[in-house]
Amino acid sequence: MFIAQNLKIIRHNIPPQVTLVAVSKTKSLADIKEAYDAGQRDFGENKVQEMTSKHEVLPNDIRWHMIGHLQSNKIKYMASYVHLIHGVDSLELLAEINKHASKHNRIISCLLQVYIAQEETKFGLDFNEIEALLQSETFSQLQNIKVVGLMGMASFTENESQIKTEFHSLNLFYQKLKVTQPETSNLKLETLSMGMSGDYRIAIDEGSTMVRVGSAIFGSRNYIA
Numbered sequence: 001m002f003i004a005q006n007l008k009i010i011r012h013n014i015p016p017q018v019t020l021v022a023v024s025k026t027k028s029l030a031d032i033k034e035a036y037d038a039g040q041r042d043f044g045e046n047k048v049q050e051m052t053s054k055h056e057v058l059p060n061d062i063r064w065h066m067i068g069h070l071q072s073n074k075i076k077y078m079a080s081y082v083h084l085i086h087g088v089d090s091l092e093l094l095a096e097i098n099k100h101a102s103k104h105n106r107i108i109s110c111l112l113q114v115y116i117a118q119e120e121t122k123f124g125l126d127f128n129e130i131e132a133l134l135q136s137e138t139f140s141q142l143q144n145i146k147v148v149g150l151m152g153m154a155s156f157t158e159n160e161s162q163i164k165t166e167f168h169s170l171n172l173f174y175q176k177l178k179v180t181q182p183e184t185s186n187l188k189l190e191t192l193s194m195g196m197s198g199d200y201r202i203a204i205d206e207g208s209t210m211v212r213v214g215s216a217i218f219g220s221r222n223y224i225a
Helices: 002-013 029-037 048-057 072-078 091-103 127-134 160-180 200-205
Strands: 019-023 042-045 063-066 084-088 108-114 145-152 187-194 210-213
Touching (some): 002 029, 042 048, 048 063, 048 072, 084 091, 108 127, 145 160, 160 187, 160 200, 200 210
Parallel strands (some): 042 063, 084 108, 187 210
């Protein structure tokens, strides 16, 4: 009941229009099932093989989110079922996702990862690169993907003012794109994914529509599925 209780508390803090993705990476099948039985349907994994092995045995109405840095040679393993890919950071990766999605006659939803943190280790595109990607002829030809929004991770810091500023800048850019980028068959901006266990409340205050919460639901201990 530990996980179910945590979910209840977090849902109480999250507005109904914000999607909660339970980050289940390294967590056991039993833990995920407890969250599922408590009503959770969106789960995030950062390794394709682990996500696929869980997908094969857990209920088929789970919406699986790929939240880790994605290698192009792993796309084929999840192309038939993945619900949303969060960390797309290049046009080449989008094209590869498109190729595998077409083999399964699917349109795979994706978030473009924006670099907003003041850290060297974070992946992502800057604002100018995002605009150039969306306006490129190559992007316009990708018909088996749909960019549905943006994702960004704040700096790993206890400075809440800095975190707030980073989230705020991403929301401003997201709102700008919604005005300047016309909706097309492969572009419909409706998701702004910001916020994790330590900063999701700040992210929601700054306009996030999707938060990814792991340790606050499952605890910090890792398990093997």
